Each structure stands twice: as structure tokens, then as C-alpha cells.
Amino acid sequence: ARQNQSYKARRAPGRRRSKTKPAAMGTHTSEAEKEMREWCVALPKVELHAHLNGSVRNSTLLELAKELGDKGVIVFEDVKDVIMKNDRSLPECFRLFDLFHILTTDHDTVTRIAKEVVGDFAAENVVYLEIRTTPKNNEAKGMTKRSYMNAVVKGLKSVEDVDVVLFDSNLRNDEKLSCTPMTDLGDDTKRKRIYVRLLLSIDCRETTSAALDTVNLAMEMKDQGVIGIDLSGNPVVGEWETYLPALEHAKELGIPTTIHCGEVPNRKEIQAMLDFCPQRLGHVCCLDDEEWKKLKSSVIPVEICLTSNVMTGGTPSLELHHFADLYNTKHPLSICTDDSGLFSTSLSNEYYLAASTFGLSKTELFRLAQGAVEFVFADDEVKKSLRAVFERAAAERLTS
Ligand SMILES: CNc1ncnc2c1ncn2[C@@H]1O[C@H](COP(=O)(O)O)[C@@H](O)[C@H]1O
Ligand SMILES: [Zn+2]
Secondary structure, eight states: OOGGGGGGGGGGOOOOTTTTTTTTOOOOOOHHHHHHHHHHHHHHHHEEEEEETSSSSSSHHHHHHHHHHTTSSSSSHHHHHHHOOOOOOHHHHHHHHHHHHHHHSSSHHHHHHHHHHHHHHHHHEEEEEEEEEEEBBBBGBOOHHHHHHHHHHHHHHHSSSSSEEEGGGGSSSHHHOOOOOOGGGOOOOOOOOEEEEEEEETTSOOOOOHHHHHHHHHHGGGGGGGEEEHHHHHSSOOOOHOOOOOOHHHHHHHHHHEEEEOOOOOHHHHHHHHHHSEEEEEEOOSSSHHHHHHHHTOOOOOEEHHHHHHTTSSSSSSTTTTTTHHTTTTTOOOOOOOOOOTTTOOOOHHHHHHHHHOOOHHHHHHHHHHHHGGOOOSHHHHHHHHHHHHHHHHHHHHOO
């Protein structure tokens, strides 16, 4: 209902399909679909929009729920049904996050989920990951925003079966340029490498002072992989004026920002967000024609979250998703998961959906994945290494 009609005009004008292009969803032969899905897994990918607590595996959530159930803190059977349910409307997502936070908010668990989430992204050949999370104060657990983040960093450092590059300085020059060739990516015996950086999220439920604390914490943790600020949370809660001082403060400190924008229609807020000119924007679902024009002329890169937007009703269907218009007009964008656990998806699956829904070829998908390198918040050294990763992968593909 919150969708405006002009979306229909934004649909991809019937893109030509060559024989090698996947057909629309549902009409794949299973072999072609399987091959394309595997190709999407093997593709090196850059993930720019993933929330830590939204990316936790269901099996972990169930295990945590069982433990709390045994302690009598929650009723396991009720929580289990909620975790396994597939319906994820926008209000339901935020009720679920409150539940997830009950399950995950203690230091050891935060460390565990951070470790697992990075491992899961690396397993599907994500070569650069910006993971965002909301630092939390929780007196009962003796948790401060700082100790929460220390627990996250501990998790990133404890990943064992993958090389996690949290700081660039621990790589030699020749190592920086090395990468896993695409043909080897499916080979699990080779050690994978993933660059990981952190964004600190301001939850729009927070006060100005709490939001400022988060920005100051980001500054303090600059040498520990924290490179940006995100504004997220339930889009029907909070006022722009509350978090603006913190976003301005980030800007003054030179910390890049990315903002959840237009998950629901909100004229005033969307205008203000576009005027703020963050380094990236998430979602941009419910923009009216004027805001759409403004976005396009701003050339602010957009983090596209297909499944998330369909599930939460930000877009009426995958086919009508605004990805098509942004892609066709060459607006900078990158494909992201948002909450791979919550929405039972993966970055490979999101690429597959882009291909199968909008008729993108493998070359187009590759360019899309490669293009995301230019929008990372990490420094030029990391960008250089990532460009090399994609160049190597492209060369491998052409010669193999
Ligand atoms: C579905 N679309 C969305 N829109 C807005 N905010 C979202 C979101 N998905 C996740 N979050 C934000 O991320 C938090 C969970 O991860 P962390 O506890 O920070 O790791 C949620 O509580 C919400 O604030
Ligand atoms: Zn998000």
C-alpha cells in the first residue's frame, strides 16, 4: 500500500536475453539454475550492507534459545516457532530483532556470532565484508558499547579456517595483491581470505547523546577495523533531528556514513537524508518522483537488498524492484543481503535473483560485483587489493 505507482515505470524495459542468460524465475531448467547458482557462489563478492544480528544462522539462534529456555528465561517452543516462521513483515522484523538481542546479548555470544557470520560470508566467496552492528549498553550483563564492540572484534580475530584481514598493515605487498583465483574458489581445500571492516549502527530509537557516543566510539576504534557509521532501526520510529547531530559529528570527524533511507514513505525524512549527502544509502524503496530525481543526480551509491525489500513490503515484487531502473540508468549500486539469517538468503542468492529476475548475463553480474569495490569505505590500499582480486578472477575466467 505504501508503494507509489510510479514504480511501474521504473521497471527494466524488456532486456534482451541471449541463450546463455537465465530465464525468468520459475522457468529455469534445474540444470541451468544449478549451474548459475554455483557460478554465483564462485563469483568473488563484496558485501556492504549486512547487520550482524540479522546475519546469524537459524541453527545458532535455536541453540541459544534452547539454552535460555533451559534456564527458564524464555519459553523455547514459542521462540522456536518465531525463529522458523518465514513471514517477515517490517514490524515483525523489529519484534524479532528484540528477541534476537535477548538471545545474543552477552559478550561470549556476541564473539561467537561475529566469528560465525564472517565464516559464513567467507564460505560463499565474499572477499570484502562490511559488517554493521549497533553497540549496546546492557547493565545487567555488565556490557557497555565499548565492551560489546570489543567482543565483536574478538570474534573477528578468532576466525580460524579463513584469513581475516582486519587491518591492512599485517599484509606484505605481494600478499596484498594475491587472491584466490575464481576457478579455485569452489575448492574448499584452499584457504580463503576476506577483508572485514566494521560499521557502527545508530539505532533510531536512541537518544542524541547515545548516538553521539556511538560516533565517538567509532573514532576510538578506528585502528580496530571500524570505518563508518550506519543509521538503521525501525523506520517508523524516531526523528531525524534526534540523530542528525551525531551524523554531523561523524561528518566533521571524517567518518563515512551510510543511511537506511525510504524503507517506508516519509517525505520529510527522505529529503533530509538526501540533503545530508551520506557516502552511501541503503534501500531507497519508497521515493517519490522528485526524490528519485534528486537521488539520481546525487550519484550516491545505493545498497540494494532485493529479498529484504520484498519481504518487508518496500517493493511490491522482485520484478518491480527499483534495482532495474537504477541499474539501467547506471546509478552506482551494489547488491547486498541486509539480514541473511532473518531473510534466509545469502549474497550469492541475491546475485542469482538479480540475474534470474532482470536477465543479467554472467559478465554483467561480474561487473556488478566488481563495481562494488569502488564504494567500500576502506582505504585506497584495500581498494587496490580488491581490484586486483577481480582482475585476477576475470583473467582466470577468460583463460579457463
Ligand atoms: C529489515 N530492514 C532493516 N531496516 C532497518 N534497520 C534494520 C533492518 N535490518 C536490521 N536492522 C537493524 O539492525 C539491528 C540488528 O543488528 P545489530 O543488533 O545492529 O547487529 C536491528 O535491531 C535494526 O536496528
Ligand atoms: Zn539494513
